[in-house]
Amino acid sequence: MNTYYSRLGRLxxxxxxxxxxxxxxxxxxxxxxxxxxxxxxxxxxxxxxxTHALVEGCKFVIQSFAEGPDNKNVYAFNLYADExxxxxxxxxxxxxxxxxxxxxxxxxxxxxxxxxxxxxxLKYSQGDFSFQLFPDDMGESSRxxxxxxxxxxxxxxxxEDDCLSEExxxxxxxEAGILKDGFNLxxxxxxxxxxxxxxxxxxxLTEDFIAFAATGNDYVDYSxxxxxxxxxxxxxxxxxDVKEKDALFQVEIDKTAGLSVxxxxxxxxxxxxxxxxxESPAQYIKFEYDLFMRLVCYSxxxxxxxxxxxxxxxxxxxxxxxxxxxxxxYQEALHFAGExxxxxxxxxxxxxxxxxxxxxxxxxxxxxxxxxART
Numbered sequence: 561m562n563t564y565y566s567r568l569g570r571l572x573x574x575x576x577x578x579x580x581x582x583x584x585x586x587x588x589x590x591x592x593x594x595x596x597x598x599x600x601x602x603x604x605x606x607x608x609x610x611t612h613a614l615v616e617g618c619k620f621v622i623q624s625f626a627e628g629p630d631n632k633n634v635y636a637f638n639l640y641a642d643e644x645x646x647x648x649x650x651x652x653x654x655x656x657x658x659x660x661x662x663x664x665x666x667x668x669x670x671x672x673x674x675x676x677x678x679x680x681x682l683k684y685s686q687g688d689f690s691f692q693l694f695p696d697d698m699g700e701s702s703r704x705x706x707x708x709x710x711x712x713x714x715x716x717x718x719x720e721d722d723c724l725s726e727e728x729x730x731x732x733x734x735e736a737g738i739l740k741d742g743f744n745l746x747x748x749x750x751x752x753x754x755x756x757x758x759x760x761x762x763x764x765l766t767e768d769f770i771a772f773a774a775t776g777n778d779y780v781d782y783s784x785x786x787x788x789x790x791x792x793x794x795x796x797x798x799x800x801d802v803k804e805k806d807a808l809f810q811v812e813i814d815k816t817a818g819l820s821v822x823x824x825x826x827x828x829x830x831x832x833x834x835x836x837x838x839e840s841p842a843q844y845i846k847f848e849y850d851l852f853m854r855l856v857c858y859s860x861x862x863x864x865x866x867x868x869x870x871x872x873x874x875x876x877x878x879x880x881x882x883x884x885x886x887x888x889x890y891q892e893a894l895h896f897a898g899e900x901x902x903x904x905x906x907x908x909x910x911x912x913x914x915x916x917x918x919x920x921x922x923x924x925x926x927x928x929x930x931x932x933a934r935t
Contacts, residue, residue, distance in 0.1 A: 562832060562848050563892040565780060569849025570895060571745050572775075572784055578607060578742035580735075584715055586707055588729040592714035595724040595733070602730040605704060607746055610738050614639065614647075614750035617698030617705060619759050621649050625691070626762035630656070635766040638686055639754075641747040642776035645712035645739070647705050649693040654766060656690035657683055677801060684798070686774070707732045712739050748773040751789050768794060779847040802845055809844035813854060821858040821865045828854060829889055856896050860904075863897035866890040867907045870929075875918035887925055894932050908933035 570576035583595045585602065598604065605613075618639060625631060633654035640648040661682060664673045672678055682688055695705035711734060724730065738746065751773040754760065760771060772786045782802055787795060796803040816824055828851045831840050841850055855862050869890050873883065894900075900908070912926035912933075 563888045565777065566832075566848040566852050566892050567895075568741060568744060568775070568780065569784060569847065569852075571741055572748060572780070572788075573849075574745070576895065578737035578745060579740040580737055582736040583733045584711055584718075584736050584739055585724050585728070585730045585733040586711040586714070587724075587731060590710050590714055591728070592711055592718050593722060593724040593728055593730075594718060594736070599724060599730055599733045603732045605708075605732065605734045605738070607735055607738055607742060610704065610708070610734070610743070611746045611750050611753070613701040613704040614747060615753050615757075615759070617695070617701030618649065618750065618754055620699030620701065621693050621697055622754075622759055623762055624697070625651065630691070631762075632764045633766050634760075634763045635769055636684065636689070637754075637760065637769075637771040638689075638774050639747055639751050639772075640686065640774040640776070641743055644776075645709055645743065647695050647709065647747075649697070650686045650689045651691040651693070652683075652689040653691075660688050660690065680799070680801075704732075708734060708738070708743070712743075715739055744773075744775050747775075748785055748788055755789055768798060770794070770798065777847065779842060779845060780849075783841075783846045783850055805844045805846075809841075809846055809850075812844070816854065821855075821861045824855060824858065825862070825865060825889075825893065828852075829886075832889055852892060852896050855893055856898075859898045860901065861897075863894055863900055863904050866893050866897070867904060867911070870911050871907070875914050875922065879919075891925070891928050891932070900933070900935075905933040 567576065571578065581596070583597075583599055583604070585593045585595055585599055587593055622637075625634075630653055634651060635654055635657070636650070636652050638650040640650055642648075661673060661679065664682065673682060695702050695709065698705060711732075735742075751771060755771055760769070763769075770786075770790050772781070772789045774781045775785060782799070790798075816827055819827060831851055832848050841847055844850075858865075867890075870887065873879075873887070879887075894908075908929045912929040915922035915926040915929075
């Protein structure tokens with residue numbers, strides 16, 4: 561079920577706030593613990609402090625690169641935070657790109673790098689950039705970024721009951737929201753701040769230089785994050801294939817004009833849960849968030865439709881995979897329906913209670929509805 565990326569889109573577009581409750585603590589031995597209360601006597605990294613560390617770390621990298629021999633014709637800078645909570649900085653120059661292109665053209669698959677589209681694809685392929693830097697290259701910020709990576713890795717195996725105790729030896733603590741996908745938004749904010757502060761001034765830049773944040777998912781990046789920091793005209797000039805896909809996607813959207821809320825919900829449902837149907841957002845270089853955004857125009861009628869469909873489930877009966885996909889879709893769509901009425905909030909709570917009373921495996925789904933009711 562691909563509603564994860566829709567939620568990520570909501571976070572990156574700041575339509576959903578970063579998770580605010582609790583703290584994750586890195587203790588001696590790289591052991592992770594959770595603390596519902598602000599831990600005392602340990603360095604605490606807030607969202608603002610984490611963004612500041614990213615910005616200052618990037619500035620350190622930029623200045624170091626500017627003082628080196630490769631500082632000429634820099635055309636791209638990318639602050640990359642992947643789904644495994646790892647940070648990288650990618651940079652490239654025209655000189656290095658030309659050498660890479662020459663190498664590929666002289667290799668086994670050289671015939672694939674003759675078309676303009678193929679050359680552009682290689683030019684902005686981060687994996688083929690000559691300059692890849694790591695948190696250890698980020699000066700004083702390295703300590704915080706490395707601690708984040710270590711903690712994020714350890715948190716994956718953290719039991720909900722594994723809370724900070726007096727026997728633990730805390731090293732550093734982070735607001736829980738930073739690790740719960742919030743770091744993607746903070747990475748984007750850091751990239752935007754670098755541009756706003758003209759932090760790339762020490763570099764010898766090309767006229768079409770771009771700086772952006774990346775999530776590790778090309779569809780998310782080309783559809784959303786890159787457009788946050790790159791002027792649209794320049795973006796379309798550098799990526800003409802994306803411009804063409806945008807136009808085709810608009811044609812697809814136009815087909816849904818006039819559909820009822822029920823028809824629209826059904827129309828996009830297959831595309832949210834499969835990459836192999838004609839309506840898939842991937843073919844337009846889009847991701848699931850773009851599809852749910854097509855439902856915003858239905859406002860509160862969307863909430864009414866989703867809740868009516870959820871009420872029809874018999875929670876006492878075993879659920880099939882398709883049932884879970886439908887539940888995920890309807891719950892995610894509720895986030896795009898605007899403010900719920902009081903009756904609708906009560907319906908969310910009632911459905912959540914029915915879920916948990918019938919099947920303890922539905923607790924996570926119930927919690928999602930309760931969170932929606934309290935928004």
